[in-house]
Amino acid sequence: MQKELEYLSKEFADKPIYVPGSPFWNVFKDFGKDELIALIINVLGTIVFGFFTKNVFILSFAGPIIEKVGFFPAHFKEALNIYKTTPLKQRKKLQWYLKRAFKNSSTNLSKDVFLHDPLYIFFMFLGFSLYSGIPVWLLSLSSFLIAIALVSLVEVIYKEVKYLNFKRRMVKKGFEVESYYESRFLISAKEDPQKIIKKAIQTFKLNKHKELRYKDLYFENDLWEFSGRTPQIRLRERYGKEERFQSVQIVYTRASELLEKKYEQYRFFPIKKDKIYFVLKGKMPKELKDIKMEGVRRFLTKHGKDKDKSNIYFNRVLAYNKDIFFSADLVDHKNKFFIVEIKSHTNLPMLFKAMRFIMREFSVVQTTRGKSDIAG
Numbered sequence: 001m002q003k004e005l006e007y008l009s010k011e012f013a014d015k016p017i018y019v020p021g022s023p024f025w026n027v028f029k030d031f032g033k034d035e036l037i038a039l040i041i042n043v044l045g046t047i048v049f050g051f052f053t054k055n056v057f058i059l060s061f062a063g064p065i066i067e068k069v070g071f072f073p074a075h076f077k078e079a080l081n082i083y084k085t086t087p088l089k090q091r092k093k094l095q096w097y098l099k100r101a102f103k104n105s106s107t108n109l110s111k112d113v114f115l116h117d118p119l120y121i122f123f124m125f126l127g128f129s130l131y132s133g134i135p136v137w138l139l140s141l142s143s144f145l146i147a148i149a150l151v152s153l154v155e156v157i158y159k160e161v162k163y164l165n166f167k168r169r170m171v172k173k174g175f176e177v178e179s180y181y182e183s184r185f186l187i188s189a190k191e192d193p194q195k196i197i198k199k200a201i202q203t204f205k206l207n208k209h210k211e212l213r214y215k216d217l218y219f220e221n222d223l224w225e226f227s228g229r230t231p232q233i234r235l236r237e238r239y240g241k242e243e244r245f246q247s248v249q250i251v252y253t254r255a256s257e258l259l260e261k262k263y264e265q266y267r268f269f270p271i272k273k274d275k276i277y278f279v280l281k282g283k284m285p286k287e288l289k290d291i292k293m294e295g296v297r298r299f300l301t302k303h304g305k306d307k308d309k310s311n312i313y314f315n316r317v318l319a320y321n322k323d324i325f326f327s328a329d330l331v332d333h334k335n336k337f338f339i340v341e342i343k344s345h346t347n348l349p350m351l352f353k354a355m356r357f358i359m360r361e362f363s364v365v366q367t368t369r370g371k372s373d374i375a376g
Contacts, residue, residue: 016186016365016366016367016368016369017255017269017366017367017368017369018255018368018369019255019256019257019269019368020228020230020254020255020256021228023156023159023227023228024152024153024156026227026228027152027155027156028148028149028152030108031108031111031148031151031152031155032148033074034070034071034074034075034105034108034109034112035070035108035112035116035144035148036070037070037071037073037074038067038068038070038071038112039067039070039141039144039145040070041066041067041069041070042063042064042066042067042070042140042144043063043137043140043141043144045062045063045066045067046062046063046066046136046137046140047136047137047140049062050136056124056125056128060121060124060125060128061121063120063124063140063144064116064117064120064121067112068109068112071105071108071109071112072101072102072105074105075101075102075104075105076098076101078101079097079098079100079101080097082097083097111151111155115147115150115151115154116147116148116151119143119146119147119150119151120143120144120147123139123142123143123146123147124139124140124143127139127142127143156227159226159227160226160227162224162226163226163227163229163252166224166226167274167276170250170276173278173295173296173299174278174293174295174296175250175276175277175278175296176276176277176278176279177274177275177276177277178274178275178277179272179273179274179275179345180273180275180343180344180345181270181271181272181273181343181344181345181348181351182253182270182271182273182341182342182343183268183269183270183271183341183342183343183351183354183355183366184271184339184340184341184342184366184367184368184369185339185340185341185342185358185359185362185364185365185366185367186337186338186339186340186364186365186367186374187328187337187338187339187340187362187363187364188336188337188363189330189336189337189338191338191362193317193328193330193338193340194317194328196326196328196340196362197209197317197318197319197326197327197328199361200319200326200354200357201319201326203357204321204323204324204326204350204354204357205321206319206320206321206324206326207321208318208319208320208321209318209319210240210318210319211240211315211316211317211318212238212239212240212243212315212316212318213238213239213240213313213314213315213316214236214237214238214312214313214314214315214316214329215236215237215238215311215313216234216235216236216237216311216312216313216314216371216372217234217235217236217286217309217310217311217312218232218233218234218309218310218311218312218372219233219234219235219288219304219305219306219308219309220304220305220308220309221233221303221304221305222303223250223303226252227254228254229252229253229254229274230252230253230254231250231251231252232249232250232251232253232370232372233248233249233250233251233288233300233303233304234248234249234251234372235247235248235249235280235284235285235286235288236248236249236277237284238316245279246279246280246281246284247277247278247279247280248277248278248280248285248288248291248296248300249275249276249277249278250275250276250277251273251274251275251276252273252274252276253271253272253273253274253370254271254272255269255270255271255272255368256269256270256271256272257269258270258348258352264356266355266356266359266360267366268352268355269366269368270348270351270355271368278293278296287306287309288300288301288304288306289301289306310372312331312332312371312372313331313332314329314330314331314332314339314371315329315330316328316329323344323347323350324342324343324344324347324350324351324354325341325342325343325344326340326341326342326354327340327341327343328340329341329371331371331374339371339374340358340364342354342355342358
C-alpha cells in the first residue's frame, strides 16, 4: 500500500491521520502559552510586593496588573522568526507580521482581563479569608492555574453553544442536519471493491445494496471553526438506476481517537460528521450563485468562493442496514486506490467492530482526511 500512497501528496503520505485533540486541552494550551510568562511575572511580582505590605487588597491586585507585559514577548518573537524564515520573494513588510502578532496576543489578553483576572482576584480573596497563614506564593500560583482552567472551560462551552446556535439558524433557513460517525480507509485498487462489500454484507448481515454515481463540487470558504470542527461547502449530485438526489452541503468534521476499554492491536480514529444540507430541485447549479433559494444563496455566497472550487467524481458501491453503512468509492482518474468508508449514526460498538474487520481482513491505510484532501 505504501507504493499507492506515493501517488498522493507528500503531506498526506507523511500524515494520513490528523486529530485536532481535546477542545479543552487545545484552549488550555493556547491560553496557557501566553499566560506562562505572565504567571512567572505575576508570582514574582506578588512575592516582591509581599515584602513591603500585607494588605490583602494590594496583594490581590498586584499580580494581575504586573503580568500584562507577559502577553506580548512570545507573539512578537514568533512573528520575527516567521519574518526571518520566509523566502524573500514571499516575505511581506515587517510591520505586517508585527500587526498580526499584536492581534493574536490581544485575544488572549482580553480573556485575561475580562475572565482570568476577576477569577484570580476572587480566589486570592477567598484564600486569604479562609486560610490567612497560607504562603503568598502558593496561593498566587494555585489561584492562577485554577483560573486558567476555568477560562478554558468557559471558552469551550461558549463555542459549543455557538455551534448549536449556528445549526439552529441553518435549520431556520431550510437546511436539514444529519449527524453520524465515520471512518475512512485507503485500499489498493488491486483489490476488488465488490468483493469487499460482499464480504461486509455476509459478516454484518447488510440488507441494502446499490451502486451510485457522485459528482461533488467543493468551494473554498471562510466559515467558522468550532472546537476543532473543520467546515467544507460542496454541491453534491448523486444518481443511480432508480434515484437522483441534489443538495448543497455544509459539512463539519472533527476526528478523534477513541479507545476501547480492553487492550487492542488496532487504533481507532473515527470522525464525527455533521452534514447540514439543503435539497435542491430542478436543474443542478454549477456555482453557489446559481442556487435559486435566496436566503440559502446569500449565506453561501457570503462564505463560499465560486472562483476557488474543485470537482471530484466517483463511483460508489454500498451496502447497509439500520446499524452500519459500508461503501467503496473509486474516484475518477485516481485509480491507484479506492476509499472505503464505514458509517454509523449512533452505534459506536458496531463501528469499532466494522473498523476492526476492515483492518484485519485487508491491507489498508486508515485516514482522517476528507475525500477532497485525498483525491483533490
